[in-house]
Amino acid sequence: MPDAGASKSKSNNYDFDILVVGGGLAGLYSVYRFRKMGLSIKVLEAGDGVGGTWFWNRYPGCRCDVESMEYSYSFDEQLQQDWKWPERYGTQPAILEYINHVAERFDLMRDVQLSTRVTSATFDGDAGIWTIGTDTNETFKAPVCIMATGNLSTPRKPEFPGLETFKGEWYHTGLWPKEGVDFSGKRVGVIGTGSSGVQMMPHIARQAKHLTVFQRTANFSLPARNAPLNPEKEQKHKAEYSERRKAAYDTPFGIAGFPPPTKSALEATEEERLKSYEAKWQEGGSISYLYAYTDLLLNKESNDTASEFVRNKIRETVKDPKTAELLCPDNHPIGTKRLILDSQYYEIFNEDHVELVDVRSAPITEITETGIRTTDQHYELDAIAFATGFDAMTGAMREIDIKVKDGPSLDEQWEAGPKTYLGVMVAGLPNLFMITGPQSPGVKSQMILSIEWHVDWIADCLQYMKDKKFNRIEAKLDAQENWVKHVKEVADSTLYPLANSWYMGVNIPGKPKVFMPYVGGVHTYTKECERVVANGYEGFVMSKEEAHIS
Ligand code: N01
Numbered sequence: 431m432p433d434a435g436a437s438k439s440k441s442n443n444y445d446f447d448i449l450v451v452g453g454g455l456a457g458l459y460s461v462y463r464f465r466k467m468g469l470s471i472k473v474l475e476a477g478d479g480v481g482g483t484w485f486w487n488r489y490p491g492c493r494c495d496v497e498s499m500e501y502s503y504s505f506d507e508q509l510q511q512d513w514k515w516p517e518r519y520g521t522q523p524a525i526l527e528y529i530n531h532v533a534e535r536f537d538l539m540r541d542v543q544l545s546t547r548v549t550s551a552t553f554d555g556d557a558g559i560w561t562i563g564t565d566t567n568e569t570f571k572a573p574v575c576i577m578a579t580g581n582l583s584t585p586r587k588p589e590f591p592g593l594e595t596f597k598g599e600w601y602h603t604g605l606w607p608k609e610g611v612d613f614s615g616k617r618v619g620v621i622g623t624g625s626s627g628v629q630m631m632p633h634i635a636r637q638a639k640h641l642t643v644f645q646r647t648a649n650f651s652l653p654a655r656n657a658p659l660n661p662e663k664e665q666k667h668k669a670e671y672s673e674r675r676k677a678a679y680d681t682p683f684g685i686a687g688f689p690p691p692t693k694s695a696l697e698a699t700e701e702e703r704l705k706s707y708e709a710k711w712q713e714g715g716s717i718s719y720l721y722a723y724t725d726l727l728l729n730k731e732s733n734d735t736a737s738e739f740v741r742n743k744i745r746e747t748v749k750d751p752k753t754a755e756l757l758c759p760d761n762h763p764i765g766t767k768r769l770i771l772d773s774q775y776y777e778i779f780n781e782d783h784v785e786l787v788d789v790r791s792a793p794i795t796e797i798t799e800t801g802i803r804t805t806d807q808h809y810e811l812d813a814i815a816f817a818t819g820f821d822a823m824t825g826a827m828r829e830i831d832i833k834v835k836d837g838p839s840l841d842e843q844w845e846a847g848p849k850t851y852l853g854v855m856v857a858g859l860p861n862l863f864m865i866t867g868p869q870s871p872g873v874k875s876q877m878i879l880s881i882e883w884h885v886d887w888i889a890d891c892l893q894y895m896k897d898k899k900f901n902r903i904e905a906k907l908d909a910q911e912n913w914v915k916h917v918k919e920v921a922d923s924t925l926y927p928l929a930n931s932w933y934m935g936v937n938i939p940g941k942p943k944v945f946m947p948y949v950g951g952v953h954t955y956t957k958e959c960e961r962v963v964a965n966g967y968e969g970f971v972m973s974k975e976e977a978h979i980s
Pocket residue numbers: 493494495496582588603621622623624625626627629644645646647768771789794817818819820932937
């Protein structure tokens with residue numbers, strides 16, 4: 431751990447105390463947190479603006495599925511009191527505006543270099559230094575490197591033959607043009623019915639002459655019931671902010687305010703269940719619904735009751751019975767893929783100009799000059815929007831050539847699936863931390879809470895090392911093996927592995943089928959992190975190497 435300000439000395443062989451890859455919510459909070467410790471830091475960000483997910487995903491209708499009062503930083507009381515969210519769920523522009531406000535308010539941008547994609551990170555064990563290479567042909571050196579690369583930051587479109595011949599326009603939700611897209615009067619095809627596709631389609635349906643929805647897997651979606659933020663609720667929430675933020679760490683998803691369920695769905699009568707599901711359906715929001723009973727994500731029979739309730743809602747909403755049946759998910763329990771929140775998604779299928787195409791029974795074979803061909807038919811299109819998701823959780827890190835000099839790359843190490851200790855470090859990669867890495871609760875939690883937890887945890891760890899005069903930390907292999915095993919055991923005790931989800935890596939051809947997030951809950955995870963610290967950073971080796979501090 432370098433001394434504060436030491437990096438400014440010419441005698442040191444590095445440029446910054448800490449290098450951070452990624453200028454999203456995690457990178458920005460890192461600047462705030464580590465700067466407060468007196469450390470020099472540089473964030474390298476590929477985009478020409480900060481915000482990560484909220485910078486890139488500009489598709490129409492993009493909105494967060496966690497309520498705005500929750501989905502925000504907690505590190506500054508005045509910030510959370512001052513900021514006014516217009517709606518229950520933040521839109522992409524509203525969230526990006528908030529992120530830019532935070533960056534400006536805390537003067538974070540002076541430590542961020544934009545338009546710089548990190549391509550490599552190499553640790554020289556003798557010097558104790560990470561060297562980062564970029565697509566701008568620059569190199570940066572620091573003893574500590576933090577991967578704040580995000581979990582859903584590597585957009586992927588399937589390799590359909592013929593895309594290059596398509597004469598119309600095409601887009602990916604995760605790389606949407608800043609200036610927006612006008613689909614007025616166009617025949618638009620959307621491939622993919624995950625959160626992005628489902629959120630986007632009602633907006634496209636309003637503009638387009640014709641919308642063709644290419645669906646491979648029907649997903650469960652609940653009404654978001656978005657609305658302007660109720661001023662009384664907002665005031666109450668703000669009065670309780672700090673207690674609510676603390677309480678959130680004692681909950682599975684990192685969000686306070688949802689009383690834990692008390693009984694199994696099978697202990698309730700059918701009448702009770704329907705009443706409960708109906709109330710949750712009317713309330714809107716996914717946690718509330720999945721929290722109706724204790725075992726909706728544990729017991730298939732219980733889950734069936736919640737799944738069938740939603741299927742019946744789809745059947746009630748969509749007038750054409752054949753289309754309704756196609757929209758009813760039939761191959762995974764509700765909640766085992768990210769439960770979607772929508773605004774009037776199912777309703778669009780009652781409109782004459784919206785057509786649902788089942789590409790599970792008749793897959794897409796090619797993209798032609800004028801549209802999309804399936805094994806059944808050709809669809810004439812002027813524009814195609816890929817809502818086909820991301821190489822989630824590991825994609826962004828595996829794209830960077832991360833390694834200890836002359837050692838195997840992280841990409842090679844993770845060939846059979848990611849292996850981490852607590853989702854925060856990888857054995858064999860000293861002084862390299864991850865924010866919300868695989869095998870941490872990140873994507874199964876209120877993301878910003880998990881980000882703040884990791885950054886704070888790393889900051890405390892670096893302070894501890896400094897106090898003890900250590901300058902190198904590494905996860906132990908056996909601690910990592912045990913953690914990976916534990917993460918798998920926890921997942922296997924739930925219904926999650928039953929779905930072909932991006933949590934399992936199944937959406938990317940050739941990616942190993944491994945359940946990647948930790949689903950033991952934020953409350954369990956944070957206690958484990960605290961236990962590890964209380965035991966002197968159990969599972970980590972800290973040492974003092976002579977080389978790099980001159
Ligand atoms: O991506 P996805 P996403 N032929 O992977 C289909 C977060 N998020 O961008 O299921 C035909 O979920 C694929 O089909 P299948 C959120 O965590 C949050 O929508 O693999 N179809 C699927 O339907 C979310 O879970 C918010 O059979 C193909 C779709 O493309 C995550 O990001 C908003 C195909 C991809 O769905 C990812 O969501 C948006 C092919 N060859 C995103 N390949 C909110 O906060 C793929 N598909 C609300």
